[in-house]
Amino acid sequence: MERQRTTALPAEAELARQMEYIREIRQENDRYFAETGKHKKFYSLAMGCQMNAHDSEKLEGMLDEMGYERTQEETEADFIIYNTCCVRENAELKVYGKLGWLKHYKKQNPNAVVALCGCMMQQDTVLETIRQKYRHVDLVFGTFNLYKLPELMKTREESGCTVFDIWQENQEVVEDLPSIRHFPYKASVNIMFGCNNFCSYCVVPYVRGRERSRTPEDILAEVRKLAADGVKEVMLLGQNVNSYGKNLENPVSFAELLRMVNEVEGIERIRFMTSHPKDMSDELILAMKECDKVCKNLHLPFQSGSTEILKKMNRHYTKEGYLELVRKVREAMPEITLSTDIIVGFPGETEEDFQETLDVIRKARYCTAFTFIYSKRTGTPAAKMENQVPEDVVKDRFDRMLQVLNPIVHEVTEEQVGKVLPVLVEEVSKHDENILTGRTEQNTLVHFSGSKDLIGQIVPVKIIENKTFYVIGERI
Numbered sequence: 411m412e413r414q415r416t417t418a419l420p421a422e423a424e425l426a427r428q429m430e431y432i433r434e435i436r437q438e439n440d441r442y443f444a445e446t447g448k449h450k451k452f453y454s455l456a457m458g459c460q461m462n463a464h465d466s467e468k469l470e471g472m473l474d475e476m477g478y479e480r481t482q483e484e485t486e487a488d489f490i491i492y493n494t495c496c497v498r499e500n501a502e503l504k505v506y507g508k509l510g511w512l513k514h515y516k517k518q519n520p521n522a523v524v525a526l527c528g529c530m531m532q533q534d535t536v537l538e539t540i541r542q543k544y545r546h547v548d549l550v551f552g553t554f555n556l557y558k559l560p561e562l563m564k565t566r567e568e569s570g571c572t573v574f575d576i577w578q579e580n581q582e583v584v585e586d587l588p589s590i591r592h593f594p595y596k597a598s599v600n601i602m603f604g605c606n607n608f609c610s611y612c613v614v615p616y617v618r619g620r621e622r623s624r625t626p627e628d629i630l631a632e633v634r635k636l637a638a639d640g641v642k643e644v645m646l647l648g649q650n651v652n653s654y655g656k657n658l659e660n661p662v663s664f665a666e667l668l669r670m671v672n673e674v675e676g677i678e679r680i681r682f683m684t685s686h687p688k689d690m691s692d693e694l695i696l697a698m699k700e701c702d703k704v705c706k707n708l709h710l711p712f713q714s715g716s717t718e719i720l721k722k723m724n725r726h727y728t729k730e731g732y733l734e735l736v737r738k739v740r741e742a743m744p745e746i747t748l749s750t751d752i753i754v755g756f757p758g759e760t761e762e763d764f765q766e767t768l769d770v771i772r773k774a775r776y777c778t779a780f781t782f783i784y785s786k787r788t789g790t791p792a793a794k795m796e797n798q799v800p801e802d803v804v805k806d807r808f809d810r811m812l813q814v815l816n817p818i819v820h821e822v823t824e825e826q827v828g829k830v831l832p833v834l835v836e837e838v839s840k841h842d843e844n845i846l847t848g849r850t851e852q853n854t855l856v857h858f859s860g861s862k863d864l865i866g867q868i869v870p871v872k873i874i875e876n877k878t879f880y881v882i883g884e885r886i
């Protein structure tokens with residue numbers, strides 16, 4: 411059975427419909443529990459970016475409302491859902507690896523249901539491969555209709571056939587879906603969906619569609635609700651938050667939105683990602699500086715230090731423009747830390763271009779960086795460019811880049827040592843139950859001894875030792 415639909419019902423009607431399916435499934439699951447004494451279990455895996463992680467919180471919230479219990483063990487799940495990523499080839503290979511394993515699992519557990527969703531499913535070649543090679547998959551949906559999970563599960567149950575439901579667009583944002591937050595005290599909030607930038611290497615605009623912003627009213631209502639629920643830190647999410655609000659009926663800038671969120675009582679910290687350097691305005695720098703709750707930490711991907719490569723990447727800024735932006739940001743907020751994304755081995759990248767990337771790393775001085783080897787994505791302009799860089803050359807550059815980057819990360823972290831900083835305590839360390847972990851405003855990960863009653867509080871911690879990618883602290 412296959413369905414293609416490109417329009418949605420009005421958002422409220424969709425929510426009501428899905429809640430009705432949730433109730434039906436819950437009744438079935440309650441009956442199952444009454445008969446067997448066992449809850450049905452779900453296993454959920456989000457791959458890729460924060461956007462996917464947040465989407466999965468909604469999928470998990472719906473499954474929880476349906477009466478499923480979460481399990482961390484794939485091998486005991488009745489319902490398995492992978493929220494996939496296709497930004498780099500590795501992410502796709504991981505999904506195919508999992509699907510191979512699931513073939514055996516389904517043979518032993520024929521009643522288990524396997525669902526795939528997210529970015530990878532928006533690509534026709536992937537759908538074709540699933541149809542031909544992975545017929546044990548039960549439901550497939552994409553990025554535009556994740557709120558339809560309950561209905562699709564019901565359709566699958568009633569039809570007994572694989573259900574594909576991929577949309578090419580959807581302007582409606584369904585608000586108020588149930589959601590399970592990974593942390594009780596910090597939460598992500600989507601402020602916009604999609605991307606209009608078409609960086610020449612990137613598949614996101616093809617799989618997440620055009621930019622659409624939520625209204626400030628909806629965003630603020632969600633943030634207020636989170637605050638009432640005890641959330642202290644919000645992360646405002648969008649592929650390019652700096653172009654937030656441009657297409658709203660009553661346009662609002664991201665800087666204005668930040669100021670509004672800053673007023674919400676109960677929220678103590680605000681973060682956001684991702685900022686595209688081409689759209690980072692003076693107005694936003696001023697709002698960051700003036701809003702006391704906005705954390706002085708900025709993720710500002712530069713991708714490449716070579717102006718020539720940046721042009722081929724369609725990034726719309728130069729090396730000098732980027733460094734000038736860094737200078738302005740630091741001048742306004744001397745205490746700020748910066749993080750970034752870097753791609754090595756974009757087609758045509760020469761050793762000189764690569765040296766420019768190293769130069770930006772040295773000058774901008776990041777507290778952390780997400781570093782990627784260029785991955786060729788079918789359908790993007792870069793995939794057709796000449797002079798793809800040989801694998802061994804890219805690997806060598808990648809290693810040399812880390813040799814420059816890591817000592818800088820160490821030095822930047824060292825600047826925190828000796829200071830007493832407010833830390834939002836997040837959880838007990840997975841490796842030692844006497845150790846708590848949390849983050850400073852600058853996003854430094856801190857490990858320190860303390861009682862788990864502190865989880866969710868912002869407490870002063872003295873930073874005593876630098877471990878490069880985290881620090882050891884002492885409660886004072």
Ligand code: SAH
Binds near residue numbers: 613782
């Ligand atoms: N919207 C965000 C990030 C989107 S994807 C931004 O513009 O910053 C996250 C990161 O993945 C990108 O910043 C980029 O560094 C990396 N990336 C995207 N496509 C890639 C590709 N084809 N190969 C390697 N890295 C890629």
Ligand code: SF4
Binds near residue numbers: 612614615
């Ligand atoms: Fe991809 Fe560029 Fe959009 Fe980021 S801004 S999602 S890198 S196209």
